Amino acid sequence: MWGGREVAMGVKGAVILVAVSVMLAGSSCGGPSAPRRESTVKVSLRDFRLTVTPARVPAGWVSMDLSNEGPDTHEMIIVRTAAGDGRLPLRLDGITADEDALAARKVDSADTVLPGTRRTLRVHLEPGRYEVFCNMAGHYRAGMHTELVVVVPS
Amino acid sequence: MTASRLGRPPITGGWRRGRQPFTGQGRRAVAFILAVFAVTSVAAVGLSALATVRAQHRAVVIEVAARQRTLAERYMNDVLLTRDGQRADPKGTARLLQLSGQALLDGGTAPGVDGDDDRTTVAAAQGATVRRQLQQALHLIEDLIATGEAFGRHQPTAGLKLTAGEHSLPADPETRLRVLATLTSNVSLNAARTIAANADRQLAMLVRLQVLLGALGLLGSLLLAWLLVAATRRQSAHFRSLVHASNDLVVILTEQAHCLYTSPSVTRMVGRDAPNLIGPGFRGQVHADDISKLLTLASSFDCDEPPPLRFRLRAGVGWRELEATVTDLRQDRHVQGIVLNGRDVTERVALEEQLHHQAFHDSLTGLANRALFRDRLDHALARAARGGHTVAVLIADLDEFKQVNDTLGHDLGDRLLATVADRLAIITRSGDTVARLGGDEFAIILEDTDEGLARAVAERIVTETAVPVRLASRELVVGASVGVAVADHPGTSGEDLIRHADVAMYAAKHGGRNRFEMFHPELARHAGELLGLQHEIHVGLQKGEFVMYYQPEVDLAGGAILGVEALMRWASPTRGLVGPLAFIPAAESTAAIVALGEFALFSACAQTAQWQDQGLLPDVFTTWVNVSAKQLTAGGIRRTVEAALTAAGLPPTRLGVELTETSLVADNAGFENACHELEELHQMGIRIAIDDFGTGFSSLSHLTRFPVDALKVDRSFVSGIEHHSKNAVIAANIITLAHALGLAAIAEGIETPEQLAELQNLHCDMAQGFLFARPTPAHEVTALLATPTPNPFGFPHLIGVP
Incomplete structure (x- = not known):
C-alpha cells in the first residue's frame, strides 16, 4: 500500500520531504522509478461542509491542500470506498465513523487542523473512489464528507 | 564659589578622569546596570503574574468548556426523560447551557451546575478565531435547544432551521439530537482547546521571556558585582599606593x-x-x-x-x-x-639649630658672636645683681695680627685666630663666655669673679697668646693687649663694661702691647684725650695750623742737595709744634689723614715750584712727600697728585712719593687700584721710593712688581754702621740690592762723619740726617739752596733746628 507523508508548508522542507518520500516509496516497494505528474486537490473544511476541488483527479501523487475556514477545528481523513457508496461504518454511538474498521482502507489523515490554518498532504492514490471526511465528534454526521474520484491517467 | 577662591588648588580634568577611582562613568555604569536589573526584575515579576493569570484563565476556560459538555449531555438526557414522561428540566439545563456559552464568549459568571460545579467567573475570550468558535458553539446550542424542544414535543425536527451550518443531519430526531449535543460539546471543547493552545503559546513565550530576563538579571548582577569589586579594588589600590608611595x-x-x-x-x-x-x-x-x-x-x-x-x-x-x-x-x-x-x-x-648657632656664633672659631656675647653679658649682670657676685669683661686684641693677615694671607690669619680661640677656651672656665667680637678682637665674660681672678685670667691670656704658633712651617708670634673691666658696683650696664674694657685694652696697646690693663677712671680720661686730639686735628686743618718742614737730601758723591723730604708739623696753639708721630696715629683713625695727605702734596708742590721759579734747583731735584697707606688705598692719589702739580705748575719729575712697605702689601683693600695709580704716576715721571726699607713685612718680590725708583735705608740700620755691626751688614746689603735692581739708595738718619764715610764707602747714593740738616721750615731750605757749597761735606752743621 502506498503511504503518504504529511508535509509542512515550507518550500524547502517540502522538497526535502519529497525526496525522502520518493526514496522510502522506492525502497518499500521496489516500484516505479520514473516520476509521475502530480495533481493538486483543494480541500475546503468548514462548519460543517467538506469540499474537494476538483472532485476527479488522475491516479498518482496527489497534493491535497487543506484549508480550514472555521469556525471550528477540523481534521481530514481519506479512505478508499469499496462499493462506491459514500456511507462509512459508524461506531456504536452512531455518530462518528469507525476508524478501526476503516484502518485497512485509510490512505492518510491530517489531525487537528485549527481554524484559519492550511496544510498540505501528499498522497499516492490508485484509481478508484475515495471518501474524504472529518471525523471530529459529530462533524461527519453533520455533513462533513465528500467523494474524490481517482481515475486512470490518460 | 570656585575651588581656587576657597584657597584650594583647582582639580584638573586629568585628575578627575584619570585618577579618581570611582566616579563619573563608573557610577553611571552601575546606575544603568541597577536600572536594567530593576526593570528586568519588575518585568519578570509582572510576567510571572501574567503567566499565573493566563494559566488560571486557561484552567477556568477548560473547566467551563468541560461543563458545557456535561450540560449538553444532561440537556439531551433531560429531553429524552421528558419525552418519556419522566421528570426533568431541559429548559433549565438549556438556560445554563446558554449562560455558560455566553460567559465563555463575552466573559462573566458561568452558572454552577448542581452536583457538579460551582459558579465560575471567566474573562471574555480574546482573539477573532476563538470568538468565532465560541459563537459557533452558541449557534449549536441554539440548534440543540430548538431540536430538543421540537423533539420533546414530538414534533418533526427535520424542518427546523439550523444556524450552525449543519446539513444532511440524520433524519432520526434522537440521533439528530445526539449529533447536535455532540457537536455542541465538541465545538466548546475545541474552543477551549484553542484558548488553551493560545494560552500555552503565551505561557511558553512568557516563560522564555522570564528565562531571558532572568539571564539578563543574572548577567547584570554579575556585571554589577564585578564592577563594584573592581571599583573597590581600584579604590583601595589607589589609596594603598598613595599611602605606600607617600x-x-x-x-x-x-x-x-x-x-x-x-x-x-x-x-x-x-x-x-x-x-x-x-x-x-x-x-x-x-x-x-x-x-x-x-x-x-x-x-x-x-x-x-x-x-x-x-x-x-x-x-x-x-x-x-x-x-x-x-x-x-x-x-x-x-x-x-x-x-x-x-x-x-x-x-x-x-x-x-645650625642657623640658630650661626646667628649667635662666630663661624671661624665657633665662639659666641657679639650678639650672643651681649645677651650673655646682660644675663650675667642680671644674675650678678641678684646674687651679689661680680662680673668681669676682658677684651683681648691681638697685636700685629693685621700684619700676619696682610703678609701671610687670610687663610693663615684665620687659622691663627682659631688657635687663639682654642687657647682662650682652655684658659677660661666652662661657665665663662668666650666670644669673638670681630677681626682679631676677643671678649670674655667671667662670672662670679673678683678683680684678682680677672687679673689672673688676663695675665694668662697675655702669656698664652705670646706662645709662638706654628702654622704652615712658620713660627708666628702674636701678642695680645688685654683690657679688663670689673663690674664692681651694681647698676653697671653691659655697654659700660664693654666700653671700659675697650678703653683698658687700648691703654694696654698704647702702653707697649702684649700686656693687660685694668680699667680705672683715669684711663677713661686718656680715651677722652684721644677724642679731643682728633677733634683738634680737624679744627687745626681748617685753621691752617699744619705746616710743611723739609729735610735736605745730599748727593753723597758730589755733596749737592738733590732733594728734600717734606715732613709735616702741627703748630698747635695749645700743644706747640708737634711732630707727626704725635698726631698721625690719631689722624689715621679718622678721615683727617686724607686731608692731611692732600695738604702735604699741595704745599710741597707749591714750595718746590717756588724754588724752581727762583732758579734755586739743580737739574735733578726731587721733593719727596710721604703718602700713607690709608691715603693710597682710599683711591684718588693720582688725581690729587695731578691737581697738586697743576696747581703749582710743577713738572712731575720734581716730585717723588715715599711709601711704607706695609702700604704695598697685597690684600689690602684697594690694593689693585693703588698699584694701577702708582704705575700711572710713575709713567708721568713721578719718582717712587720705599720708606724705612727692611723694617716691615715687605717681600722682596714687591720690588719687581712696583715701579720703584729708590729705597730708603732706615735710620736703625744707619746708626752704628761705622762700627760694622749687624746693622751695617743689612745697610750694605740694602744698598747693594738697590743698585742691583737699578734703584737709588737713600740713607736716613745720618748723624756722624763716620757714618757718612762708611756710606760713601758703600756707594750709597744719597743721605739725609742731622749731619747735614734737620727738617726745617721752607725759608731756611731756600737759604740753604741759595748758598753755594764749595765743600759740601764741610757743612757741619748748617742748620740747626733741633
Missing part, C-alpha cells in the same frame, strides 16, 4: 600608645617590619623622653586644634625627628585610634 608617616595608636597600623614609610625609616611595630613594639622605637607625649595624646583633644606633635623615632643607629598632626579617630569604626600623620623634619631641625 613619604608621610602614618601611624595609628591606641590611647596606650599601642600601634594599630604603620605605613610602609615608617617601616622603611625604622628599618623593621610592620609586625614588629604593631602593638607595643612601636613604643620601643620612640625616644624615651618622648613616650610621655604619646601617652598623653588623648588629653590633647581637649583643645580645638591639637598642636603638632614632635617626637623622635629610632632609625638604625640614629634618631629621626618627626613632626605629626594628630587626629582623633577613636570614634571612627573604621579606624578606632589616634592617627599621627607625620613628616621627617630631622634635616629641618638640624638646619634650624
Whole structure:
C-alpha cells in the first residue's frame, strides 16, 4: 500500500520531504522509478461542509491542500470506498465513523487542523473512489464528507 | 564659589578622569546596570503574574468548556426523560447551557451546575478565531435547544432551521439530537482547546521571556558585582599606593600608645617590619623622653586644634625627628585610634639649630658672636645683681695680627685666630663666655669673679697668646693687649663694661702691647684725650695750623742737595709744634689723614715750584712727600697728585712719593687700584721710593712688581754702621740690592762723619740726617739752596733746628 507523508508548508522542507518520500516509496516497494505528474486537490473544511476541488483527479501523487475556514477545528481523513457508496461504518454511538474498521482502507489523515490554518498532504492514490471526511465528534454526521474520484491517467 | 577662591588648588580634568577611582562613568555604569536589573526584575515579576493569570484563565476556560459538555449531555438526557414522561428540566439545563456559552464568549459568571460545579467567573475570550468558535458553539446550542424542544414535543425536527451550518443531519430526531449535543460539546471543547493552545503559546513565550530576563538579571548582577569589586579594588589600590608611595608617616595608636597600623614609610625609616611595630613594639622605637607625649595624646583633644606633635623615632643607629598632626579617630569604626600623620623634619631641625648657632656664633672659631656675647653679658649682670657676685669683661686684641693677615694671607690669619680661640677656651672656665667680637678682637665674660681672678685670667691670656704658633712651617708670634673691666658696683650696664674694657685694652696697646690693663677712671680720661686730639686735628686743618718742614737730601758723591723730604708739623696753639708721630696715629683713625695727605702734596708742590721759579734747583731735584697707606688705598692719589702739580705748575719729575712697605702689601683693600695709580704716576715721571726699607713685612718680590725708583735705608740700620755691626751688614746689603735692581739708595738718619764715610764707602747714593740738616721750615731750605757749597761735606752743621 502506498503511504503518504504529511508535509509542512515550507518550500524547502517540502522538497526535502519529497525526496525522502520518493526514496522510502522506492525502497518499500521496489516500484516505479520514473516520476509521475502530480495533481493538486483543494480541500475546503468548514462548519460543517467538506469540499474537494476538483472532485476527479488522475491516479498518482496527489497534493491535497487543506484549508480550514472555521469556525471550528477540523481534521481530514481519506479512505478508499469499496462499493462506491459514500456511507462509512459508524461506531456504536452512531455518530462518528469507525476508524478501526476503516484502518485497512485509510490512505492518510491530517489531525487537528485549527481554524484559519492550511496544510498540505501528499498522497499516492490508485484509481478508484475515495471518501474524504472529518471525523471530529459529530462533524461527519453533520455533513462533513465528500467523494474524490481517482481515475486512470490518460 | 570656585575651588581656587576657597584657597584650594583647582582639580584638573586629568585628575578627575584619570585618577579618581570611582566616579563619573563608573557610577553611571552601575546606575544603568541597577536600572536594567530593576526593570528586568519588575518585568519578570509582572510576567510571572501574567503567566499565573493566563494559566488560571486557561484552567477556568477548560473547566467551563468541560461543563458545557456535561450540560449538553444532561440537556439531551433531560429531553429524552421528558419525552418519556419522566421528570426533568431541559429548559433549565438549556438556560445554563446558554449562560455558560455566553460567559465563555463575552466573559462573566458561568452558572454552577448542581452536583457538579460551582459558579465560575471567566474573562471574555480574546482573539477573532476563538470568538468565532465560541459563537459557533452558541449557534449549536441554539440548534440543540430548538431540536430538543421540537423533539420533546414530538414534533418533526427535520424542518427546523439550523444556524450552525449543519446539513444532511440524520433524519432520526434522537440521533439528530445526539449529533447536535455532540457537536455542541465538541465545538466548546475545541474552543477551549484553542484558548488553551493560545494560552500555552503565551505561557511558553512568557516563560522564555522570564528565562531571558532572568539571564539578563543574572548577567547584570554579575556585571554589577564585578564592577563594584573592581571599583573597590581600584579604590583601595589607589589609596594603598598613595599611602605606600607617600613619604608621610602614618601611624595609628591606641590611647596606650599601642600601634594599630604603620605605613610602609615608617617601616622603611625604622628599618623593621610592620609586625614588629604593631602593638607595643612601636613604643620601643620612640625616644624615651618622648613616650610621655604619646601617652598623653588623648588629653590633647581637649583643645580645638591639637598642636603638632614632635617626637623622635629610632632609625638604625640614629634618631629621626618627626613632626605629626594628630587626629582623633577613636570614634571612627573604621579606624578606632589616634592617627599621627607625620613628616621627617630631622634635616629641618638640624638646619634650624645650625642657623640658630650661626646667628649667635662666630663661624671661624665657633665662639659666641657679639650678639650672643651681649645677651650673655646682660644675663650675667642680671644674675650678678641678684646674687651679689661680680662680673668681669676682658677684651683681648691681638697685636700685629693685621700684619700676619696682610703678609701671610687670610687663610693663615684665620687659622691663627682659631688657635687663639682654642687657647682662650682652655684658659677660661666652662661657665665663662668666650666670644669673638670681630677681626682679631676677643671678649670674655667671667662670672662670679673678683678683680684678682680677672687679673689672673688676663695675665694668662697675655702669656698664652705670646706662645709662638706654628702654622704652615712658620713660627708666628702674636701678642695680645688685654683690657679688663670689673663690674664692681651694681647698676653697671653691659655697654659700660664693654666700653671700659675697650678703653683698658687700648691703654694696654698704647702702653707697649702684649700686656693687660685694668680699667680705672683715669684711663677713661686718656680715651677722652684721644677724642679731643682728633677733634683738634680737624679744627687745626681748617685753621691752617699744619705746616710743611723739609729735610735736605745730599748727593753723597758730589755733596749737592738733590732733594728734600717734606715732613709735616702741627703748630698747635695749645700743644706747640708737634711732630707727626704725635698726631698721625690719631689722624689715621679718622678721615683727617686724607686731608692731611692732600695738604702735604699741595704745599710741597707749591714750595718746590717756588724754588724752581727762583732758579734755586739743580737739574735733578726731587721733593719727596710721604703718602700713607690709608691715603693710597682710599683711591684718588693720582688725581690729587695731578691737581697738586697743576696747581703749582710743577713738572712731575720734581716730585717723588715715599711709601711704607706695609702700604704695598697685597690684600689690602684697594690694593689693585693703588698699584694701577702708582704705575700711572710713575709713567708721568713721578719718582717712587720705599720708606724705612727692611723694617716691615715687605717681600722682596714687591720690588719687581712696583715701579720703584729708590729705597730708603732706615735710620736703625744707619746708626752704628761705622762700627760694622749687624746693622751695617743689612745697610750694605740694602744698598747693594738697590743698585742691583737699578734703584737709588737713600740713607736716613745720618748723624756722624763716620757714618757718612762708611756710606760713601758703600756707594750709597744719597743721605739725609742731622749731619747735614734737620727738617726745617721752607725759608731756611731756600737759604740753604741759595748758598753755594764749595765743600759740601764741610757743612757741619748748617742748620740747626733741633
